[in-house]
Amino acid sequence: MDRVRPHASERDDILSMMLSARYEDGSKMTDRDIRDELRTLLIAGHETTATTFACALEELHRPENAHVRARLQDELAAAPAAPEELAKLPFLGAVIDETLRLHPVVEMVLRRLRRPWRLGDYELPAGTSIGVALPLVHQRADLYPDPRRFDPQRMLDRKPNASEFVPFGGGIRRCLGAALSLYELRIALAVLLREATLALREPRPVPIVRRRITLGPQTGVRMQRIA
Ligand code: HEM
Incomplete structure (x- = not known):
């Protein structure tokens, strides 16, 4: 300073x-x-986006998701190279959204009640701290059939509403950087996949663990450039 x-x-x-x-x-x-x-800005803005980027790369390069990567590469190959055009591609957007659904980097959004509130059978007094577990919302089979499957097409078939898809939290404290990070993620992923052919170095998925306040791959996602 x-x-x-x-x-x-x-x-x-x-x-x-x-x-x-x-x-x-x-x-x-x-x-x-x-x-x-x-x-x-560093913690909220950098680590969250970087972790989501790593998870997207990992999902796209798993053998069972080869058809997803092929479809994305077709979309990218047919698109103009300008970053602002890449950011509008629908399947690319769906890949990022589906990554955020399966791998929300923030585990829980917390609120303190200012007034008493009834949640199902629970009468909660003012002052109670409550948390919404984002991975549980995103794994609901009634909202996302076969919820563990990485399937970006589902995000195009039915756009989830603001309480069904909550990687950025919600309401008045929703993430300030949501639009910026979605824009960054789309452009970075598109440019990387157009420039390089990558492969995962480890065949098995990296375990997701809590790293201070965010969730992310335990050892990072190691990849190598093959073309
Ligand atoms: C994939 C990327 C990101 C994810 C998943 C994410 C997720 C979240 C979540 C879940 C919250 C809590 C929202 C709530 O309480 O309802 C939050 C808050 C926040 N995020 Fe992000 N975030 C991301 C990127 C960013 C970026 C790029 C910035 C800034 C450049 C940023 C800045 C903030 C700030 C300042 C808050 C606090 C907002 C408030 O309390 O009013 N985030 N984020």
Whole structure:
């Protein structure tokens, strides 16, 4: 921060914008607040998207999903190379959505009740903390038949509503970066698959474990370029 501060007004990166920002009363953000905001962006913004990207690559390269990869590659081959055009491809979007359904990186979205609330047979008093387990919502066979199967087509056949598909949480605190990360993921996946032919280095799926606050592949997803 000390290094950037003298040049902040000439730069347009996030750190410089925060250093230059002023509250209504003219005061600056404290260094501590800036540090916290940057840490949120790094953890909320980077790790989540990178983990989803790794899971998408793993699903697409499993032998049982070869037909999904072939269909995606056909769609990519027929598309214009401009990133903003790639981001609109329907099957590519469905592949990302289906990855987020099967591998939500955030396990639980938490809320504290401001008023008493009835949930099924439970009378919950104000102040109770409740959590919505995102993987359980996404594994409901009544919403997603054969729920463990990676099947992007299902996301095109029936668009799930905002309480059925919740990788970004929901309501007023829904993820601020949802649109950005979907855009990034589509473009990054499209460009990588158009440029390189990859293969998984381990034949078996990598176990998904909790890594601090996110869920993700225990050892990362190791791949090699074969063409
Ligand atoms: C695949 C990528 C991502 C996933 C799965 C994800 C998931 C989530 C989830 C589940 C929440 C909690 C929402 C709730 O309580 O209802 C959240 C909150 C948040 N996310 Fe993301 N996120 C992703 C990418 C990003 C990116 C790229 C950014 C920023 C550049 C970001 C910034 C935030 C912030 C600031 C919050 C807190 C919002 C609030 O409390 O008002 N996220 N995210």
